[in-house]
């Protein structure tokens with residue numbers, strides 16, 4: 271677990287991060303979201319001590335980061351920034367091998383790890399290992415940047431606007447890839463963005479910051495249903511709120527007894543998917559199947575719309 275404990279940063283008289291605390295569970299993805307200048311990047315950089323906190327501390331599995339030598343800390347915490355920071359004169363394989371080399375892994379182990387990561391990021395080693403960063407597209411550079419940060423299996427991966435330079439279509443694909451890789455590796459990630467859609471798409475938990483302070487730290491569903499204040503509510507975005515809520519709720523939670531005609535929908539799919547299917551087919555209800563394919567009930571438009579309403 272990563273414990274962020276009362277972190278504060280002052281530049282002169284200005285408080286840039288004020289008394290921020292939250293815990294990040296192992297194997298989860300936490301998104302820090304907020305307006306420009308809220309202090310998100312500074313908070314992230316205090317976690318790996320690129321910025322020295324004015325007060326407060328960070329614990330990694332109970333160990334205070336101040337007791338860990340800085341170079342060791344950089345090896346234990348991966349860091350990805352917008353623009354990826356790839357070394358322009360090193361090829362893809364050498365870029366990915368950076369930290370394992372510093373840690374003096376043997377050649378064979380490094381070569382295996384590089385190949386494994388290239389495969390994982392869907393970059394064919396035969397084609398990409400020897401290319402240089404300028405020969406790659408933005409999306410490919412982004413993947414190499416993340417692969418490099420993950421190479422030595424860090425305890426924590428920090429990502430600052432990692433998709434900021436990608437256009438909308440590639441960005442969405444890159445977000446899906448990150449989720450798949452995070453699940454597969456069980457990596458613990460803290461990611462900074464100013465994009466609330468990205469936060470909802472990626473975050474197991476979301477930390478909302480404004481003017482140096484943490485306003486709320488909660489799951490996406492909690493943010494939607496119980497925003498801590500007006501600012502959070504506005505940021506979450508009232509217009510898309512019902513749809514976001516439906517995207518986060520599985521069909522199983524609106525299951526009703528009874529029969530319905532048509533192709534069944536899986537209980538694990540979202541109510542958003544169910545509603546799209548219902549609107550598309552013009553039906554009032556769909557049969558619902560469990561993971562074995564057995565029909566366990568139905569889901570109806572009326573019931574879904576009840577779920578889209580915020581709690582009183």
Ligand SMILES: Nc1ncnc2c1ncn2[C@@H]1O[C@H](COP(=O)(O)OP(=O)(O)OP(=O)(O)O)[C@@H](O)[C@H]1O
Nearest residue numbers: 281286304305306307308309310311312313463464
């Ligand atoms: N080294 C510094 N010296 C003085 N002020 C700084 C320094 N670094 C950051 N700041 C100020 O701290 C505030 C927060 O900056 P930070 O980059 O953490 O915000 P952010 O939420 O990441 O914003 P953005 O999304 O625009 O990058 C800003 O007002 C910035 O000008």
